[in-house]
Amino acid sequence: MTDFTSLPDLAVRTLGGSVVAASDESFEEKENLINPWKPEFQPETFGAKGQEYDGWETARRRPDENGELGHDWAIVRLGLPGVIRGVVIDTAWFKGNFPPYASVEACALPGYPAVAELADAEWVEIVPKSPIKGDTEHPFDVTAERRFTHVRLNMIPDGGIARIRVHGEPVADPELLTGLTVDLAALENGARVTGCSNMFYSRPDNMLAPGLARNQAEGWETARRRDPGNEWAIIKLAAPGVVKLAEIDLTNLKFNAPAAVSLAAIDARSSSLDDEDAWFDLLDRTRVQPDGRHRFRLAGDREVTHVRVDIYPCGGIARLRLLGDLTAAGEQELTSRWQQLAG
Numbered sequence: 001m002t003d004f005t006s007l008p009d010l011a012v013r014t015l016g017g018s019v020v021a022a023s024d025e026s027f028e029e030k031e032n033l034i035n036p037w038k039p040e041f042q043p044e045t046f047g048a049k050g051q052e053y054d055g056w057e058t059a060r061r062r063p064d065e066n067g068e069l070g071h072d073w074a075i076v077r078l079g080l081p082g083v084i085r086g087v088v089i090d091t092a093w094f095k096g097n098f099p100p101y102a103s104v105e106a107c108a109l110p111g112y113p114a115v116a117e118l119a120d121a122e123w124v125e126i127v128p129k130s131p132i133k134g135d136t137e138h139p140f141d142v143t144a145e146r147r148f149t150h151v152r153l154n155m156i157p158d159g160g161i162a163r164i165r166v167h168g169e170p171v172a173d174p175e176l177l178t179g180l181t182v183d184l185a186a187l188e189n190g191a192r193v194t195g196c197s198n199m200f201y202s203r204p205d206n207m208l209a210p211g212l213a214r215n216q217a218e219g220w221e222t223a224r225r226r227d228p229g230n231e232w233a234i235i236k237l238a239a240p241g242v243v244k245l246a247e248i249d250l251t252n253l254k255f256n257a258p259a260a261v262s263l264a265a266i267d268a269r270s271s272s273l274d275d276e277d278a279w280f281d282l283l284d285r286t287r288v289q290p291d292g293r294h295r296f297r298l299a300g301d302r303e304v305t306h307v308r309v310d311i312y313p314c315g316g317i318a319r320l321r322l323l324g325d326l327t328a329a330g331e332q333e334l335t336s337r338w339q340q341l342a343g
């Protein structure tokens with residue numbers, strides 16, 4: 001797999017994605033395309049319409065009166081609009097009924113467009129028509145340096161595709177952030193984890209996802225640490241800002257919660273992340289309790305770009321929220337990125 005798969009999946013259902021329309025879903029429903037789990041399969045499970053698959057599957061097409069076969073398509077509204085760095089088309093378990101070709105287009109529409117309005121959008125090809133195989137994950141790099149809100153998966157001519165993963169960098173509308181106190185660590189606002197000591201069970205990016213974690217797998221969880229020291233993760237904030245309140249949610253971490261946590265911060269525009277002396281404390285090492293939310297009011301008004309959370313000695317965090325205010329520089333950064341990425 002290419003590098004881009006470490007970026008969040010902007011389309012996945014758990015980040016708010018939705019399959020809003022499809023040309024056909026005779027065998028299996030379009031919604032399966034963005035299920036968060038790996039595609040499953042149980043042989044010999046025949047329902048009234050055929051074998052059951054964990055994917056999107058259309059009917060076998062037949063030429064119309066003009067001899068045209070056409071092709072099937074599905075439109076996904078990204079849960080987190082952003083710059084797409086790569087797409088994975090996964091035909092897991094579709095062995096005799098996968099499409100021989102697929103392509104992907106993307107568009108950007110403001111507001112909350114209805115399905116009918118999407119048809120008239122300016123669609124940009126981000127994955128050209130490409131041959132694909134059955135029961136295989138196909139990664140495609142995407143180079144368009146633009147923010148997109150929707151993708152259209154074309155299955156040529158018909159068949160089944162288990163999943164589409166749309167990896168990229170979320171880009172928030174600055175109109176909804178400037179002048180407000182916001183979560184500077186939210187994935188949907190453009191924050192991301194840039195480093196961590198251990199992600200054996202689940203990824204630290206999960207801490208920054210919207211909503212509550214329903215189980216420990218939906219948060220960040222490390223392996224049991226046997227060496228001295230502690231586990232940590234570094235978050236690049238959505239933009240430079242002043243952090244005023246930290247929420248450290250350990251919900252679902254019952255027998256694997258850390259004993260204590262601390263927060264440190266840095267302004268990486270003037271210091272290197274490797275310079276230990278440039279980091280300063282936002283929250284001293286503080287005892288925490290399993291399976292619950294902790295909120296800490298933070299003092300100080302230093303402008304920062306990154307926050308490091310340390311957990312002692314190991315365990316995980318379900319959600320991390322860093323509420324604060326963007327600085328003038330932060331607002332400017334978000335606004336110019338937004339303008340650069342407009343089509």
Ligand SMILES: NC(=O)NC(NC(N)=O)C(=O)[O-]
Pocket residue numbers: 027049050051052053057060096097
């Ligand atoms: N055995 C199959 O999978 N057949 C077909 N599909 C389903 N779902 O039964 C088909 O015709 O593509």
